[in-house]
Amino acid sequence: MAVDHSVSLPTLDLLGIGFGPSNLALAIALDEDARATGRRLKTGFIEKKPDFAWHNGMLLQDSRMQISFLKDLVTLRDPCSPFSFLKYLQSQGRLEDFVNLRSFLPTRIEYDGYLRWAASSFGEQIHYGEAVLGVKPRSAGGKVRALEVTSRRADGSETTRIAANLVMAVGGRPSLPAPLAALVERGAPAARRLVHSSGYLPQIDAALSASRAEAQAAGRRVRVAVLGGGQSGAEIFQDLVQRGSLDDDLDVSLVIRGSALKPADDSPFVNEIFNADFTDSIYRRSPEERQRFFDEYRGTNYSVVDVDLLERLYELFYMQKVSAQPRHTLLTQRHLTAATPGRHGLALTFDDLARNVTETSEFDVVVAATGYRRDDHRRLLEGLAPYLGDHAVGRDYRLETREDFLPGIWIQGGCEATHGLSDTLLSILATRSAEICASLHDAYETLAQQRAHAVA
Ligand SMILES: Cc1cc2nc3c(=O)[nH]c(=O)nc-3n(C[C@H](O)[C@H](O)[C@H](O)COP(=O)(O)OP(=O)(O)OC[C@H]3O[C@@H](n4cnc5c(N)ncnc54)[C@H](O)[C@@H]3O)c2cc1C
The missing domain is CATH 3.50.50.60 (FAD/NAD(P)-binding domain)
Structure with missing residues (x-):
């Protein structure tokens, strides 16, 4: 039987859509994991901005971070990581001066500098200046085995990439009354x-x-x-x-x-709702309890x-x-x-x-200044609608899909209703990226089968 290698041998093991702090944290976690285990996935990311930028429309001179720098991309997982905010300060020759400020809250301009510095290590994995338009299934042998992701550049040219798995981290879409x-x-x-x-x-x-x-x-x-x-x-x-x-x-x-x-309200007892392990306690509650909880802590x-x-x-x-x-x-x-x-x-x-x-x-x-909607991942995944049901997400941030759908799709930043108020924020980036990385490892077996199918 002829094997369509373009289907069975996906170009990428994992494709990230959006490259803000969430997928940046994941890129770091994957890199650290590959160094530790030797299992390096072929990974790419598509980002619509021409370069890395973190909410650049709101980098006002006096604006400060609303969480401690210790909740950076890595520290809560690994305080010795080379991608910590402190490592960034050291690389810029500002570590002692920052200590003299006696503050946990850097300016947003400085934090953007930190994120850019971390992102610069992943340059060749990131396709900047391309907006993803949609995702389609690619089937072989009666099962969906890969995904086609089409993106468009500012000059109108389009590219389609094939990936075995996706991680969506597209942030919010501006919302207007x-x-x-x-x-x-x-x-x-x-x-x-x-x-x-x-x-x-x-x-x-x-x-x-x-x-x-x-x-x-x-x-x-x-x-x-x-x-x-x-x-x-x-x-x-x-x-x-x-x-x-x-x-x-x-x-x-x-x-x-x-x-x-x-x-x-960023007082210490209340702030515990942003602790990483709080996600478990929110996830296992009923939808009504989660809503009650959301209403109670909205003011954070x-x-x-x-x-x-x-x-x-x-x-x-x-x-x-x-x-x-x-x-x-x-x-x-x-x-x-x-x-x-x-x-x-x-x-x-x-x-x-x-x-x-x-x-x-x-x-x-x-x-x-009327906020953001966080449902853009649903729009981008419309082409997969028959396989995704009502977009239920597991504790590991993986979308639940039909049995004949092999690719994994993980959602970062679109799970507030099930995973709690920290989901759209920076607080849990270090731990969530490790959780997704572990879930990807579970999916690694499926990936191996997908590859084996290609050479059978
Ligand atoms: C002004 C401001 C200040 C904030 N300050 C804090 C703070 O101090 N502490 C905190 O915890 N949280 C803060 N937040 C919350 C914010 O959500 C997080 O800081 C963080 O940006 C979330 O990262 P993300 O990667 O999930 O989303 P984003 O940072 O929004 O990144 C998503 C990326 O996806 C890209 N993208 C979207 N659609 C597509 C597409 N179709 N194709 C390709 N790329 C696409 C976007 O261009 C963007 O770069 C702030 C939010 C704002 C707006």
């Missing part, structure tokens, strides 16, 4: 005045300068609305206020749904702001009262119900739940 999403979908020119927090630094200067001339001609300042009461909204509000104070040309409104900005991560920043913002509003010049505003209990093109920007309509009225205000620029 429905009225703003509708404007973008319609391609309304006014949508150019809208910036999502994920693109804040690359886009905000252009958005502001497009409005400055109009505002000056009308004898007023540029009116900016920042939507969202979480950490990103608060950071962007502070950044805009600082920008505006240079030329006295911005009026910034922070618009939130809650009745107050709330503090992030969602719609909350670091206390230091809260205090700075409070002082800012207080100083406006002292000077009797209320320029920047905090608008609470506002629900966005409509967004339409205005004369100079976007007209936003809010239900004001405190006063029980509906109001429309025009803004030259709107920044939506």
Whole structure:
């Protein structure tokens, strides 16, 4: 019988989709494992950005990490790893100076430098500048034995790679409130005045300068609305206020749904929910218990702001009262119900739940710090739908698939509902990557069979 080697001998043993911190941590774990066991998988990663970058739209000057540097890519698994944050500091000649800072929380800019430094060791495995479009099954002998992954470069050219197994770590997709999403979908020119927090630094200067001339001609300042009461909204509000104070040309409104900005809870007892072994206790609960748990601890991560920043913002509003010049505003209990093109920007309509009225205000620029959706892996895996059922994920992060589907697919960052609040964060990268590596070893037997089939 003729054997189709392109099917049975996959080009890659493992293909990672997305190369952010999650798949970077996995690349390190696989490398360490290969050195220890001699079992080196042929691995590749596809990343749509042209180069490694960690949330580069939000690398604001003053922003700090929200977890200890000891929760880096490796330390909780192996404090002696050559990929630790401390090793990075040493390589840059800053170890002692960092110690003198007496801080566990580096700036995000420095942490991005650490991640880039670690990523640079895996250069030849990573295909940067390619966005994965979808995945299709490749069958032989009545079973799916490999996967075809198609990606597109910025110039429109497409490549299809064949892999025996996949690890999806595509992070979040920017989420917009429905009225703003509708404007973008319609391609309304006014949508150019809208910036999502994920693109804040690359886009905000252009958005502001497009409005400055109009505002000056009308004898007023540029009116900016920042939507969202979480950490990103608060950071962007502070950044805009600082920008505006240079030329006295911005009026910034922070618009939130809650009745107050709330503090992030990172107190020690609560922080134990981010310990690696907590994942077991969440995973074995019923869906109802997990939801109850999620609701109880939401305030560790969602719609909350670091206390230091809260205090700075409070002082800012207080100083406006002292000077009797209320320029920047905090608008609470506002629900966005409509967004339409205005004369100079976007007209936003809010239900004001405190006063029980509906109001429309025009803004030259709107920044939506309205979070992310974490279901993009489902969209990319649509071509495998008949084999994946309802996307149930095992404790080892492997998707449960039909029996006639041999490839393994692991999901990083898309399992919050089953694996807990740490799933989308950095806290568990060192341990989760080792768990996936171990699960891959179990799948190694299947891989050996796939290879044997090829030469039979
Ligand atoms: C501003 C900001 C600050 C944060 N700070 C912290 C913090 O201090 N502590 C913490 O624990 N967590 C923090 N987080 C949470 C964040 O999710 C993690 O820090 C981390 O980025 C998760 O890594 P990841 O690799 O799973 O996802 P991501 O970092 O989002 O990486 C996913 C990668 O996949 C790529 N990708 C997506 N789709 C495709 C595709 N179709 N084809 C190819 N590539 C694709 C993306 O370009 C991206 O590089 C922060 C999040 C934000 C937005």
